Amino acid sequence: MLSELIQESLKQCIHQISVSLGTPAVSQVTVELEQPANAEHGDYSSNIAMQLARTLRKAPNAIAEMIVSELQASGSVNGLLMRIEVAAPGFINMYMDWQAWAQTRDTFALPRNTGGKVIVEHTSVNPNKSMHIGHLRNSCIGDALVRMLKHTGYSVEVHNYVDDLGNQLADTVVGLLNIPLAGEHVRFGDYCWDIYAEINKAYTQKPETVQKRTEILHALEEGHGNTAWIGNLVAGQIVKEHVEEMRNFGIEYDLLVWESHILKEGFWSSAFDLLSQTEVFVQEHEGKLAGCWILKQPAGDHAMPDTGEEHQKDKVLVRSNGILTYTAKDIAYHLWKFGLLGKDFSYSEFNSGLWTTGMTGQILPFGQADKVVNVIDYRQEYPQAMVKQALKALGFTRQADSLHHVSYGVVSLSPASAAGLGIDTSGGKSSYAMSGRQGIGIKVTELVRLMEDMIESTRADKNGLSSRLIATAAIRYYLLRFNLGTEIVFDFKQAMEISGNTGVYLMYAYARAQRVLSKGGAAAEGNSTGAVSGSGNGALSSSGGGAVSEKIKLPLFPPQLEAAELALLRQLSLWQDTLYTASQELTPNTICNYAHGLASLFNHFYSSCPILKGGEASIAFRLWLTRCFTGTLGEALDVLGLPKPDRM
Structure with missing residues (x-):
């Protein structure tokens, strides 16, 4: 890279100067470069002379002059610098010879990565209903990361984790078995969208019916009988629709990892045996958590607060009724990701080019990651920290340090967008949160259709890209352009503007x-x-x-x-x-x-x-x-x- 070449040249000059002055070598100094906004101040600038003033015991201006002399004597960075100037109180301003840069431009290369294989997990939407725009932000971020890492030389494996044993799928199954529902639905996921909202209304009206969820969860985890098969069929069809939706955005996966297979293949049993050998994994015998297996927090660990019911629940790995929490299965999954369990799945083809875990199939080289990147919204920061803690407790410090949580803000709707969807905006809020339980939100397919129709009705030239392709590209970019921590207030018109950052x-x-x-x-x-x-x-x-x-x-x-x-x-x-x-x-x-x-x-x-x-x-x-x-x-x-x- 150009900046790396200039930085290395500056370091060599500094080393030569320190040797000539008889001072301790400072070749390991960090050389910062910036590109001045005003080209009159150079194409690149460094304040390194000011950083070295105390070490070299000279005025920054004098040090800068010495560095400039060394740079010029050594060839001005292979002839790439046309001139180099010193500006008070010691800035080194460098002006490029752009003809020389153009002649050698194809020789610059990105630093060779040493990170080996990276597993990127993204999307990972509960398989209980159609996807909404909040889910789509996750997928777009994850896919962009995959493309970035591949462009910089990494070997990347893309996972989509399917939580087919969670509360959300259980709720949808309860609804399908107990809630009569009619209406026009093109896709099964859209039907389940309404079913999921209806069963959550029923829970509110009759709290005792929540017990049905627990019964379904047990049946799903046992994996036998009618209920488990219904859960499999529901999850399988909805995942198929999710994958197809994402393909329309150019988003692909290498592997679907099913949570149920983690249990059936004994991954959690192996993880449980490993954790049981540590002092931090214990069963509580009294208090609110009696009967639960928990991951104890290190004394004085301020990174993971021990206050609030939410955090109290998060550190439970096995509930008193024997049902595993999401975090427990995630720990087992990550031990497998890093090749630390001594177990593997069998694999079969879900559709062309996409593989899925299973009980039977081929043995393929999935997993065995050197680095893991998980794209999950900021609300999952604590459970992700729990996985890190478990890895460290088991002595896998290197793997814990190679686990990265890419956190991002959630997506809500602007008042105009919410009103366009028929949501009551009389409250005058600045944004409207989406809620699957309440059936509030915009499905991905619905969003694309709305954007496509708006583009088609306003464009004069229809001989270029299709309106659908423009719509998906506009949506994708809108969800990527914000800082990750920003909570996006999605607005249809802003996403389609032909000027500005779109x-x-x-x-x-x-x-x-x-x-x-x-x-x-x-x-x-x-x-x-x-x-x-x-x-x-x-x-x-x-x-x-x-x-x-x-x-x-x-x-x-x-x-x-x-x-x-x-x-x-x-x-x-x-x-x-x-x-x-x-x-x-x-x-x-x-x-x-x-x-x-x-x-x-x-x-x-x-x-x-x-x-x-x-x-x-x-x-x-x-x-x-x-x-x-x-x-x-x-x-x-x-x-x-x-x-x-x-x-x-």
């Missing part, structure tokens, strides 16, 4: 650039400059992260870049650093912010620098810059799971 805006920018290249290619046909196609010295290939999709000859750069040209070049040069940082920090919104900034800078370049007008050299350079833009934005769109349209 998926539609990015796709329009990409299509605009493709049109320019198409026109430029026709105009340059037979042109000897080779600016649009061909090869030769200085040609760029698709290898370098955002480089062009075919080899093109590098044109001569103008003696003086226009401000819009320079701004676009600066943003293009940040792509690899941005992708690497986002993959390390597991933040898809970082890619969204970068892509929006890139598209905005291209649109400014397009309006202020006529690409196909002017001299031959100018046209050649601007077409090259446009093609670099499509290559980089195209890669960002791939990472975000959005289409790359030639025409909208």
